[in-house]
Amino acid sequence: xxxxxxxxxxxxxxxxRVLNEAQEGMSRSAIEQLVDEGGFYESAFYLLPSLFSxxxxxxxxxxxxxxxxxxxxxxxxxxTLEKAWLKALIADARIQxxxxxxxxxxxxxxxxxVEALYQNSDFHFYDRHLDGDDFESPSYALHFKxxxxxxxxxxxxxxxxxxxxxxxxxxxYYPYKLSYSSRDDxxxxxxxxxxxxxxxxxxxxxxxxxxxxxxxxxxxAGDGVGTGTGAEAGAEAGIEAGTxxxxxxxxxxxxxxxxxxxxxxxxxVFEISRERNALERAMLQFASYKxxxxxxxxxxxxxxxxxxxxxxxxxxxxxxxxxxxxxQVVGPQRFLEQLKTRISRQLTLNQx
Amino acid sequence: xxxxxNGMADFSELVKRFDKIRDYMHDFYVYGFKSRLxxxxxxxxxxxNERRRIESYLSGHMQWDYRNGAKISFVSLDCAQVLNNPxxxxxxxxxxxxxxxxxxxFLLDSLCExxxxxxxxxxxxxxxxELVLDSQTIRNKCDEYVRLGMLEKKKQGRAYVYRISTEPAxxxxxxxxxxxxxxxxxxxxxxxxxxxxxxxxxxxxxxFKHYYLAHTLEDGILLELLTAIRQSRSVTFKNQSSKSExxxxxxxxxxxxxxxxxxxxxxxxxxxPTSRRFFNYRLDAIKAVTLGEAADCAxxxxxxxxxxxxxxxxxxxxxxxxxxxIRMTLYINEKSEHYIIDRIAREGQGGxxxxxxxxxFLFTKEVFDSNDMSPWIKTFTxxxxxxxxxxxxxxxxxxxxxxxxxxxxxxxxxEADS
Numbered sequence: 001x002x003x004x005x006x007x008x009x010x011x012x013x014x015x016x017r018v019l020n021e022a023q024e025g026m027s028r029s030a031i032e033q034l035v036d037e038g039g040f041y042e043s044a045f046y047l048l049p050s051l052f053s054x055x056x057x058x059x060x061x062x063x064x065x066x067x068x069x070x071x072x073x074x075x076x077x078x079x080t081l082e083k084a085w086l087k088a089l090i091a092d093a094r095i096q097x098x099x100x101x102x103x104x105x106x107x108x109x110x111x112x113x114v115e116a117l118y119q120n121s122d123f124h125f126y127d128r129h130l131d132g133d134d135f136e137s138p139s140y141a142l143h144f145k146x147x148x149x150x151x152x153x154x155x156x157x158x159x160x161x162x163x164x165x166x167x168x169x170x171x172x173y174y175p176y177k178l179s180y181s182s183r184d185d186x187x188x189x190x191x192x193x194x195x196x197x198x199x200x201x202x203x204x205x206x207x208x209x210x211x212x213x214x215x216x217x218x219x220x221a222g223d224g225v226g227t228g229t230g231a232e233a234g235a236e237a238g239i240e241a242g243t244x245x246x247x248x249x250x251x252x253x254x255x256x257x258x259x260x261x262x263x264x265x266x267x268x269v270f271e272i273s274r275e276r277n278a279l280e281r282a283m284l285q286f287a288s289y290k291x292x293x294x295x296x297x298x299x300x301x302x303x304x305x306x307x308x309x310x311x312x313x314x315x316x317x318x319x320x321x322x323x324x325x326x327x328q329v330v331g332p333q334r335f336l337e338q339l340k341t342r343i344s345r346q347l348t349l350n351q352x
Numbered sequence: 353x354x355x356x357x358n359g360m361a362d363f364s365e366l367v368k369r370f371d372k373i374r375d376y377m378h379d380f381y382v383y384g385f386k387s388r389l390x391x392x393x394x395x396x397x398x399x400x401n402e403r404r405r406i407e408s409y410l411s412g413h414m415q416w417d418y419r420n421g422a423k424i425s426f427v428s429l430d431c432a433q434v435l436n437n438p439x440x441x442x443x444x445x446x447x448x449x450x451x452x453x454x455x456x457x458f459l460l461d462s463l464c465e466x467x468x469x470x471x472x473x474x475x476x477x478x479x480x481x482e483l484v485l486d487s488q489t490i491r492n493k494c495d496e497y498v499r500l501g502m503l504e505k506k507k508q509g510r511a512y513v514y515r516i517s518t519e520p521a522x523x524x525x526x527x528x529x530x531x532x533x534x535x536x537x538x539x540x541x542x543x544x545x546x547x548x549x550x551x552x553x554x555x556x557x558x559x560f561k562h563y564y565l566a567h568t569l570e571d572g573i574l575l576e577l578l579t580a581i582r583q584s585r586s587v588t589f590k591n592q593s594s595k596s597e598x599x600x601x602x603x604x605x606x607x608x609x610x611x612x613x614x615x616x617x618x619x620x621x622x623x624x625p626t627s628r629r630f631f632n633y634r635l636d637a638i639k640a641v642t643l644g645e646a647a648d649c650a651x652x653x654x655x656x657x658x659x660x661x662x663x664x665x666x667x668x669x670x671x672x673x674x675x676x677x678i679r680m681t682l683y684i685n686e687k688s689e690h691y692i693i694d695r696i697a698r699e700g701q702g703g704x705x706x707x708x709x710x711x712x713f714l715f716t717k718e719v720f721d722s723n724d725m726s727p728w729i730k731t732f733t734x735x736x737x738x739x740x741x742x743x744x745x746x747x748x749x750x751x752x753x754x755x756x757x758x759x760x761x762x763x764x765x766x767e768a769d770s
Binding site for chain 1 (some may be wrong): 364365370417433445456460501537550558563666734736737754756758760
């Protein structure tokens, strides 16, 4: 099975889109726009001349319009590689969050007797957390499906949520994204709620496993100012300055902006020693963060700046500590102080 | 598009071989501080071409910096904000000829209604594309598509007919949702991305945390290794040393893929028949894999490995001692810090946690190599009352590291509590 094939390529994909839209005729500029949107940055330089010159012979020109020479919609059938990948998903417990038993049977029929691309037992996630979500729980799957629908359709949801203190709150939330962590093996709902007191939107993260009940809010619910009670969702609630709460549609329009903001005021900056292969280890381990690394030739030192979600500050702190003295944090001061406090406490314990 | 210059002499946006861009993309994304002068393995012209390609594939994500008179290109992304991995673009950059793309669309279009023999198909394609093509060219492409699984070749009467293997019907929305999720959360996510492209869909709902985008660059190697695992075969592979950068060839039997969700590393766990031991090799260091002979002992080796997994904290199978015990005494405030107890339960890999007295707990774990545990132990800095273990070097290094950290930050004992 071939992973690197032109049939999956960007050019084939964008050309098939052009051909489909050109069934009814398309102007040159409309084709150019489609290639700009779907191609790589420089694709237009290479793809358009071949398309318009007739080198690929896929379009015919009538006046200012271009028409596809194909008689049908351009869509390729699934390849064995794609079927093998889909077959592997059937054995993944998380598939039940998306498909019911009947739909799984349909998928089995679609992929036929192709061998699964991999088996779950081929992989050993040695440091994955052991308290992952119970994806096979019917109530979890039900909550997941409701939240997924609400997120896709931009509908507010009423959620009964059990916080880390055991307290249950019943609040209206505006879902933004469903976030999955492969380390935690958990889903979290990134959403916003309105803070009644401050008349503002605030970012909230809810663990899906702690949702006790969820329903799509009735039409019009959430319009106006805060209907929530106790928006804080346990330790993970990240609260950001937002804007004054308005209609439900207006709230969803603001979510992108609310979640795009970096939540740390300043990046954490640390210097990386050349010992213990620290540079490579750090670059890989912090690859999932927005970061910049620069090399100071005079001092022969690498300095890395990391932008992070302030709700995850402790996680970043302990990950830096896990490197020991081969990483030296130089700022910001508040982060540095937290680090020093832990080291100082440890030094005291060592000397007892 | 092979050999096409279109006025852009000697440069093509697409490439014939994936490994050509794999290393460059890895370095731009993972390191991000290298300038043209640091890429010494190939000529500066090759670097310029590869950089230009990657800038084109990742146009919205590339950033530039100028330091010491050198331009540094890098990719900086907050993965939590990435819904569709931009590095999948590397898998969508294979070059092709004008015949390839023409035949792709005309063949599939011609077969939409009914199966056809090669002669019928040749005539149909020639009529549609208004060109004269020989039947061998059509046959070659059809056979290629049979291998890819898009077409089927069946005997009908005396002749073979080709037909589309699966009706390319629109996939149901629930399956599109699943693919949108798994393209970011399952191995070989790029395949999910191929499916979404074909469906004119994209993930708009799922975001991913602890997401290592660069894994996709290793998937060609991973596919070869999984083939060997599935077929119980040995492999010869080329491994690049991270220290010397030299490439060495080894023979081994692949058994499992080890994945770290914390450090972003993936390893191929293999059995070396020459040293008669299990080893882990980083996937990003493996440059090529060639399938070898059948290894009849592979199923037994996998069983043996599975039995040993509980003793492997990370990826090391240890030295001669074959077993280390770590005992870590921790201060945990029972009233206010129950989350630490929870954390040990989920991260402690089955190690035992015993309450010794009020606010004092003992974590014990037996592993092949306690060196693997060192980074995790250091995440408890500030609450380790005592660390003991059968590998004294690991224990000593922990205490030395704390002293080194204190010196690094100019800390005296008790400073924080004063």
